[in-house]
Amino acid sequence: MLAGAAAIFALVMVLLALPFLRRGKDAPEARGIKVWIIGLGLAFPMAVLAALLAYGLTVGERLLPRAEDGAIRVEAEGRQSGWTFRYADQPGRSTSGVLHIPAGRPVDVDITTGDVIHSFWVPRLAGKLDAIPGYVNTLRIEADAPGDYAGVSAEFSGIGYAGLTFTVTAHDEAGWQAFLGDDPQ
Amino acid sequence: MNALQRHRRLTTIWASDPGLRGWFTTVNHTDLGRMFLMASFFFFIVAGILAMLIRAQLATPHSAFAGPEIYNQIFTMHGVIMMFLFAIPTFEGLVVYLLPKILGTRDLAFPRLTAYGFWCYIFGGTMMLVSMLLGIAPDGGWFMYPPLTGPLYSPGINTDFWLIGITFVEISAIAAAVEITVSILKYRAPGMSLDKMPIFAWYALVTALMILTGFPPLILGSVLLEVERAFGFPFFQADLGGDSLLWQHLFWLFGHPEVYIIFLPAAGVISTVLPVMCRTTLLGYGWIVAAAVALAFLSFGLWVHHMFTTGIPHMGLAFFSAASTLVAVPTGVQIFAWIGTMWRGRPELRMPMLHLLGFFVTFVIGGLTGVMVAVVPFDWQAHDTAFITAHLHYVLFGGFVFPVLAGLYYWMPHVTGRKRFFRLGEFAFGMIFVGFHVTFLAMHWVGLLGQRRRIPTYAPEDGWTAVNLISSVGSFVMAIGIAMVLIDVILNVVTAVRGTRNPWGAGTLEWAMIQPAPAYNFASLPHVTERDPLYGTPDMALRLARGEGYLGEPRRDWRETVTVDIASGRPDFHVIYPANTRLPIVMSAVTGLFFLSLLLKAYWITPFAMAGVAVLAWRWVWSLGRKEDIGPQAIGQDITVPHAAQVARAPGWWGSVFLLTANATFFGSLLFGFAFLWTVAPGWPPTEWLPASLWELGLGLLGAALAPAAMHGASRALRRGGRPRLGLALAFGGTGMLAVSVGAMMLHTPPPVEHAYNATLFVLGGYAMFHVTLGALMIGFLAARVRRGYASAARQSEFPIVTLWIDYLAAVGALALLAGHLPGLLA
Amino acid sequence: MRDVIRILIAPLVWLAAFSAVYGLHGLICGHGITGTALGLPLPRLLLLAAYALAILLQLALLAALYHPRVSATEGFTRFVSRATGWAGLVAAVWTLLPVAVTSYCG
Structure with missing residues (x-):
């Protein structure tokens, strides 16, 4: 996308520079309209944009959570004071500031808020999704490898906004079982 | 000359007041x-x-x-x-x-x-x-x-x-x-x-x-x-x-x-x-x-x-x-x-x-x-x-x-x-x-x-x-x-040093005048025949200054201009502008008082500020009136056009059309909000609907039908040289019926702080009530005009304007009432 | 004023249709409408019908703008109104295309 944008930008810049070099001859308006308006103004962007839109919709469609593939379900609740996470596989268990997930498996995060609007964002795992009062929004994330992934709140939420961060810890299979086996205190 | x-x-004729006063x-x-x-x-x-x-x-x-x-x-x-x-x-x-x-x-x-x-x-x-x-x-x-x-x-x-x-x-x-x-x-x-x-x-x-x-x-x-x-x-x-x-x-x-x-x-x-x-x-x-x-x-x-x-x-x-x-x-x-x-x-x-x-x-x-x-x-x-x-x-x-x-x-x-x-x-x-x-x-x-x-x-x-x-x-x-x-x-x-006129060699009319621009812009108005008039007529500025265009001869102390037909640009009415006045700054100060009272939660001031705005607005419009007919006016080039006060679609009518467009968008957004909450928001339906009343709804709809019909009647009567009073009285009665019906709806709405449904309904009612009050004021204004001799078959342009507002008020009043009563009736 | 309306009408109708289809989509997902008809899921069918209607409306408008009795008399307004007419049609086809290709309540 970046390369395409750069190419288009370069094209426009060249077209912009040329008239300063070639001393213009008053071409008939009809020809100018055909070249500049119909060709470059209408046909060219429409072709590029149609391709881009098709690409965007396809990718967007692929990122949607699907009910059938047996993903792990967790719950993330945002508050101005921090994020709390709960686990469907272990009812009653909750963690603050750290979300534990298994690596290599799809996880659906049900995002809610306890006060104002927040946004759940782990840049390396997925795009962001808002936590909105009265709604449960579900985001599909998947960590390829075990490790810690930084997450942040990405919707301005007042005074403590800058510090509203959390970590996603992805465990390998053994670690995940160990986490589930811990005493839910 | x-x-x-x-x-x-x-x-x-056109200059602002001298000194500091002129700024205001x-x-x-x-x-x-x-x-x-x-x-x-x-x-x-x-x-x-x-x-x-x-x-x-x-x-x-x-x-x-x-x-x-x-x-x-x-x-x-x-x-x-x-x-x-x-x-x-x-x-x-x-x-x-x-x-x-x-x-x-x-x-x-x-x-x-x-x-x-x-x-x-x-x-x-x-x-x-x-x-x-x-x-x-x-x-x-x-x-x-x-x-x-x-x-x-x-x-x-x-x-x-x-x-x-x-x-x-x-x-x-x-x-x-x-x-x-x-x-x-x-x-x-x-x-x-x-x-x-x-x-x-x-x-x-x-x-x-x-x-x-x-x-x-x-x-x-x-x-x-x-x-x-x-x-x-x-x-x-x-x-x-x-x-x-x-x-x-x-x-x-x-x-x-x-x-x-x-x-x-x-x-x-x-x-x-x-x-x-x-x-x-x-x-x-x-x-x-x-x-x-x-x-x-x-x-x-x-x-x-x-x-x-x-x-x-x-x-x-x-x-x-x-x-x-x-x-x-x-x-x-x-x-x-x-x-x-x-x-x-x-x-x-x-x-x-x-x-x-x-x-x-x-x-x-x-x-x-x-x-x-x-x-x-x-x-x-x-x-x-x-x-x-x-x-x-x-x-x-x-x-x-x-x-x-x-x-x-x-x-x-x-x-x-x-x-x-x-x-x-x-x-x-x-x-x-x-x-x-x-x-x-x-x-x-x-x-x-x-x-x-x-x-x-x-x-x-x-x-x-x-x-x-x-x-x-x-x-x-x-x-x-x-x-x-x-x-x-x-x-x-x-x-810097004084420059020449039209230094860029542009073709548009703003360069066909003295620079800096005089208060009146053009000594006489140009007749335009092309998109870049100065390319075809390079000496346009000179010709206009010599009075070769329209309205080249200043008359009385009138700030005059002409309007044109929208599509063709043919001159259609003669307009006399109002002159310097403190009214705008005073009115915006009082408007500011209204907002300030809300900001500081000094709600006892709010009604006074609103009344102040209403009084000033009344004066604002009143001062445009004339007690005698202005006949058709010669604008030069052997063209004579009617004065704007004598036509059905005066500038004020056009202004009202576009203000009402904005107003209708506001009302439409409110209805959208109502529908949005209804279909999307969690926590619906509410525990109780407005208790529907066919009697109240009927009264309101009757008023909404009567008021515009009577206003159109009054308008027609005036245009034909007759007496518009009966029509105005009936229109006033119609707005009264709407007021009663809307007031009843607001009274019967369950407490607005308990649910967004109640709150939205209350705001819908308030919106309708505001317009009913405005409509009643406008009808009262026309009645005062007729009484004081400011209206005649020729000086009729204010009637179509009020008619437009009454049409609008009837429509939004009826819609607000239907939005309030229908759910209860259907449930 | 009529000339101004000729210029504005097609995109205005597009805007109304676009908002209406978005509203219909919200209604379908908000109320969990399900079922099938004519071999298609009912939500998809409803949305496709609305899509077709929006395009038909634009086609009708465009035809009217080319019809000698409705179109503007003056060359410039005729041109601009037909251009915005085409814009309305393209916008209807382009912006509502998702009803045919994406999943509706996911």
Whole structure:
């Protein structure tokens, strides 16, 4: 996308520079309209944009959570004071500031808020999704490898906004079982 | 009468009051346009200083420059001032100054309204400045999402300043939009048919229509949120049937068109200045008009792309993603039409052209990143990061500030009558251009590295330190450039040598007058036969000064002009403008008192302020009346036209049409909000509906049928020389029936603080009640007119205006009643 | 005024249709409408019908703008109104295309 944008930008810049070099001859308006308006103004962007839109919709469609593939379900609740996470596989268990997930498996995060609007964002795992009062929004994330992934709140939420961060810890299979086996205190 | 005598005579008629007093009583568009522009540039500097504070804060990690309490106010006010107190007023100022001149007439349609709008802007802007100086400025971000800005999480007065101050300022935008629309459609030089209109006027027309339909959703949102904050009506509280997403819809329903409301006037400047800089005419005039119209409409179908991360189903997002890509097409048409124009002509690197090149480079980049964020998956990452901040600055600075600077240098000789002497401008442009790109290219980069927007500080380990420092350095270079432009302008205004008329060799009519412009613009009005009249008639200025056009002979102390038929440009009515008056500033002060009473929660003052506005408005309209008929007026060239007071579609009628368009959009947004909460919000249906009553509903609908029918009858009776009194009395009775019915509905509505349904119904009732009161006042006004002998079969133009308002009131009254009673009846 | 309306009508109708289809989509997802008809899921069918209607409306408008009795008499308005007519049609086809290709309530 970046390369395409750069190419288009370069094209426009060249077209912009040329008239300063070639001393213009008053071409008939009809020809100018055909070249500049119909060709470059209408046909060219429409072709590029149609391709881009098709690409965007396809990718967007692929990122949607699907009910059938047996993903792990967790719950993330945002508050101005921090994020709390709960686990469907272990009812009653909750963690603050750290979300534990298994690596290599799809996880659906049900995002809610306890006060104002927040946004759940782990840049390396997925795009962001808002936590909105009265709604449960579900985001599909998947960590390829075990490790810690930084997450942040990405919707301005007042005074403590800058510090509203959390970590996603992805465990390998053994670690995940160990986490589930811990005493839910 | 020779040219000099004519000039002196017209100047005595049109001049503003001398001295300081003139500043407060002027209704002249040249004065007010300059005042608008000065004020808006002042706010630009203020917001620019705030931007410098932001960059100072972010230049280093762990910055201790400002704590989050202050920092949140700084970035909020930066956005708010730039958007509402700089960008829109700059458009208003430019258009107020330029439009009558470029259209070949003497003033805008409603001179006192221009002044009223200006003072509302000044008072509202002052309110915002005061909040900042006291350290209690809005701090919820410029788009103010509840519930963060709701009563629970922002109990302070900060948010109220935003909601009330900005709504006050919006009055000036709506006033200007009504005025601009009517002026462009009706107040043009004779002969200027739609296809001969300068392209700038087309852009201004499209922008004005967009303001009329784009701002009402924001005003509605502000009203609802303020009512929630002040009285606890839960419009945006999920647990009581409200929905915070409603705010986002209303806000962005305004907010996206707003971007194009800012861009289109700038595009108008480009389309005007660029061909002159290239010694040619614009390529594809008709195409550009069509593209501007298409752009305007498409921009209303983009608002949800600000809400891609709110969890709306993918198909919903896809609609807006598709529309957001499509909007690039009409933009592309305009860009390439401009480049094609350059290829046709011989571009010269004069001062305005430099800024136009700055526009091309910057705006194209902004457009390309805009297309990127229109792609949903990309936006899921980029949303709410510094990438977005950078993108929007490319669009707004590129698409607005550069063209405005081009316009500034282009029209400066027109305002001052001087030739640019000091050559600071070129250097300033270089600083601004380089500074801007360094600042915001760096900001794109740091956004892609994951820096969120609106964070007051960051840690060294984030790895953003160097990029942020570069960005801050760039911003200071840019600030120095802006300061140099300011110095350049001041130096050239104060000390430069007198210039020649029409220094750029332009073809549009604003150059066919003395510079600086005289108060009356044209000593006689031109007859237009082509799009660039000065190319065909280079001595136009001289001929007009000699009185060879229309209305060349000043009569009595009349400020005269003619209006034209919308499509053909044939002269149709004769208009006498009101003269200097203090009424606008007094009325906007009283309007300010109304808003202030709400802000300070001194509700006992509110009814007095409202009554004050009503009394002043009554005087305002009353003073236009005449006790004797004005016959048809000769306007020169052997043409005689009727006076505007004698026609069914007077300027006031057109103004009402467009004000009601905005009003209907407001009401439509309210109905949309009702339907949205009903279908989407959690916590519905409410526990109880309004107890429906066929009797109350019937009475109201009967009133809604009676009032307009009787008004039409009264109007007809007057036109035929009969007595309108019976019709007026019946119409008054009809509004009374509506009042009773609506009042009963509001009384029977369950407590509004308990559920959003009750609250919405109550607001619907309040809206209808307000219009019923207004309608009753208007009918009373007509009755007083008839009684005092101000109305006759010839002086009939006020009747159709009131009829229009009564039609509207009947429609909204009936709809409000149906929305209230139907659910109960069906349940 | 009639000329101004000729210029504005097609994009205005597009805007109304666009908002209406978005509203219909919200209604379908908000109320969990299900079932099938004619071999298609009912929501998809409803949305496709609305899509077709929106396009038909635009085609009708465009035809009217080319019809000698309705179209503007003056060359310039005729051109601009037809151009915005085409813009309305393209916008209807382009922006509502997702009803045919994306999943509706996911």
